[in-house]
Amino acid sequence: MIELVKETARTKSIVLDPSDWPGHRAGQHVDIRLTAEDGYQAQRSYSIASAPDSSRIELTVERLDEGEVSPYLTDELRPGDQIELRGPVGGYFVWEPPQGGPLLLVGGGSGVVPLMAMIRLRATVGSAADTRLLFSSRSLDDVIFRNELERLQGDGLRVVHTLTRSQPPGWTGYARRVDAEMLAEVGPSPAELPRVYVCGPTPFVEAVAEALVQLGHEPRGVKTERFGPTGG
Amino acid sequence: MDALMLDGNAVAGLLQEVFAVEMTTATVSCNACGRTEAVGALRVFRGAGIVMRCPHCDNAVVTIVEADIRVWMGFAGARMLQVSV
Amino acid sequence: MAVSRGFRGRRQLGADAARVPPGQYVTADFPVLSAGPTPHTPLQDWNFTIRGAVDRPTSWTWDEFRELPSETVTVDIHCVTKWSKLDTVWTGVSLDTLLELVETSGEYVLAFCDGGYTTNLPLDDLTGRKAWIAYKYDGEPLEAEHGGPARLLVPHLYFWKSAKWVRGLELRDYDEPGFWETYGYHNYGDPWKEQRYTGD
Numbered sequence: 001m002i003e004l005v006k007e008t009a010r011t012k013s014i015v016l017d018p019s020d021w022p023g024h025r026a027g028q029h030v031d032i033r034l035t036a037e038d039g040y041q042a043q044r045s046y047s048i049a050s051a052p053d054s055s056r057i058e059l060t061v062e063r064l065d066e067g068e069v070s071p072y073l074t075d076e077l078r079p080g081d082q083i084e085l086r087g088p089v090g091g092y093f094v095w096e097p098p099q100g101g102p103l104l105l106v107g108g109g110s111g112v113v114p115l116m117a118m119i120r121l122r123a124t125v126g127s128a129a130d131t132r133l134l135f136s137s138r139s140l141d142d143v144i145f146r147n148e149l150e151r152l153q154g155d156g157l158r159v160v161h162t163l164t165r166s167q168p169p170g171w172t173g174y175a176r177r178v179d180a181e182m183l184a185e186v187g188p189s190p191a192e193l194p195r196v197y198v199c200g201p202t203p204f205v206e207a208v209a210e211a212l213v214q215l216g217h218e219p220r221g222v223k224t225e226r227f228g229p230t231g232g
Numbered sequence: 233m234d235a236l237m238l239d240g241n242a243v244a245g246l247l248q249e250v251f252a253v254e255m256t257t258a259t260v261s262c263n264a265c266g267r268t269e270a271v272g273a274l275r276v277f278r279g280a281g282i283v284m285r286c287p288h289c290d291n292a293v294v295t296i297v298e299a300d301i302r303v304w305m306g307f308a309g310a311r312m313l314q315v316s317v
Numbered sequence: 318m319a320v321s322r323g324f325r326g327r328r329q330l331g332a333d334a335a336r337v338p339p340g341q342y343v344t345a346d347f348p349v350l351s352a353g354p355t356p357h358t359p360l361q362d363w364n365f366t367i368r369g370a371v372d373r374p375t376s377w378t379w380d381e382f383r384e385l386p387s388e389t390v391t392v393d394i395h396c397v398t399k400w401s402k403l404d405t406v407w408t409g410v411s412l413d414t415l416l417e418l419v420e421t422s423g424e425y426v427l428a429f430c431d432g433g434y435t436t437n438l439p440l441d442d443l444t445g446r447k448a449w450i451a452y453k454y455d456g457e458p459l460e461a462e463h464g465g466p467a468r469l470l471v472p473h474l475y476f477w478k479s480a481k482w483v484r485g486l487e488l489r490d491y492d493e494p495g496f497w498e499t500y501g502y503h504n505y506g507d508p509w510k511e512q513r514y515t516g517d
Contacts, residue, residue, distance in 0.1 A: 029244070031245040034324040035319065035324065036320070036321070042326055045242060072321070081322055082322075089248050092256035093256075202235050202236070223273075224239055224273075226242075228235070229236055277353050280398060280475075280477035280497050281497060281500065283353060296501075297514065304500060308500075
C-alpha cells in the first residue's frame, strides 16, 4: 500500500501498487483477502476507483461501523503494508470508450466507485460521449469525489446529485431517493438506447433497476452491480 | 428482492481462477425457463456455498462449493454455457 | 500465505477450546447465509408435514403446531463456513415429540423447505434429544432471514443441516443427498470430524 487519502468522513481511497499488475478496465474490481495471525481469513470485493493505469490502482472504501474488513482498511492500514488481492476481475460491469454513449450512471453511496473509474477513463481519453451521473448520497458531506466531479462536469458529462437525509441551506437539487420520475428527468430516454450502469447497495439497485424497466428501458441495456445489504 | 442478493459479477474472481477465461460475460441458458443471460446477471446468494440463480425464474443454475484447493461447481440448472476463448 | 499486519477480524477470542470444533472460529454475530431468496409464507398458509415411509402422512397447521409441547434449549451451532456461535437459545418442538406421533419403518429423512431447499439425515440423528423444529430464537419469534417461521435445528451437525423455512420431513428407507450434499458438501457433516466436503 502506498497512500491513504481521506475522501469523506467515512470513506478513504487506498492507493496500491500491486506486483505484476496487468492493467484493468473501468468497472472492474479486486478481491481482497486478509489473514490474521491464527489463520483466520476474511475476503471482500472492492471496485477499482482509478481509471486504467499501467501500475497503480486506487480503491475507495467506505468504513462500515459493523464491518470486519473495511475498518481495517480505513483505520489500520499503513503505507508499506502488503495486502493479498486477486484481480482485476469482472468483465460484465465494464465500460470502454469505443462502446460510446449515451451513458446513464446511477450510483448509491459507495456504489459510485466503479462509475468513477468510468468517468475518469472518459476524461483521460477525451471521450465526448453523452454521460449523465445520477448520484445518491446521504448529505453533501457524504458525497464522495465531490470536488473532482464538479471539475469534470462539462464536455458532455453532467452530474446530478440527490441528497436523501439532509440538505444544505439553499439546496435546490433533488432531496429524495432515486425514483422513476427522477430517472426520466435526468436520464436519456429509452429510445436513445443508453448504456445504463447501476451500482450500490442491493435495495438501491433493485429499486432503480425496476424503475428503469418501468420507464421502458431495455433490461439488457441495464447492468447492475449490487453491493449487498450494507452501505449507502 | 432480497437484500443479501448480489450479481454474478461478485464471483468473477473465483470463476476466473477456475476457468482461466472471463466468465461473467459468458452466457448461460436456464434449463427451467429456457431464458439466456450473462453469468454476471445471475443472482448470487451466499449460503453454505454459493448459488447463482436465474433472474427470471429463481432456478439454481450454478452452485459453487470451495474447499481449500478443491472447488465443486454444479451446473445442474444450466442447459448450455457459451464462452469466448 | 502472508499475514495481514494488525488484522484481527470480528471473531471472539478466548472461548473454551473444548467447545470449538477443529477449524472453527467463534463469532458473537449471527451471520445470515442463504441459498436463495427469503420465502415469506403467511402463517395461515403454513403447515408442517411428515410423509413418506409412514403409515399415514401427518400434517399440522401453524396453530396446531404451536399447541404441541415445546421446550427451550441452549446449544452451540457450527457453520461449515467456519463460524461457530456458542450458547444460542432456541424454542421449538422436539423431533422426539413429533416422531412419537407417527409410525415409520424409514431409516432416513429428507427435510424439505419453502424455496426448494432440502437436506438429508439418518433418522437416528433426529431422535434422542438431538433435533427440534424451532420457531423462536433468543425468546423472540424466529426472523424470516434466520429461517422463520420455523427451521430445523440439529446442532450436532454442521448448520446447513438445520434447514431454514422447513415445511416437513420425508421418511425413507434409503438415503438420498439433499441440496448441498449433492453439490459438494459432506453427506453426514460431523463438525468434530471436520466432515465439510464430499469425500472428507
